[in-house]
Amino acid sequence: MAKHMKNDYYYLNFEDERLIQFSAMEDFDTLYQSFLELYGKHQTIFFDEIQNIEGWERFVSRMIDSGFK
Secondary structure, eight states: OGGGGTTOSEEEETTSGGGTTOOHHHHHHHHHHHHHHHHOOOSOEEEETGGGSTTHHHHHHHHHHTTOO
8 A cells, every 4th residue: 555655655564673662642743743843744654563552542542533534
């Protein structure tokens, strides 16, 4: 799916061991701000293995409500 989007998306794999301490309550907003600063504005986010992050559903729901895919 991402191949057809011409890099117009954000991607993060939560299998990366550097994210082992990632916290839904503290880090998702920082992650999104970093995406904006590094790559500009996109409307699609791919999170691989997001189930590894407890409480991820609320962030994703908020982003969907804001128009993200």
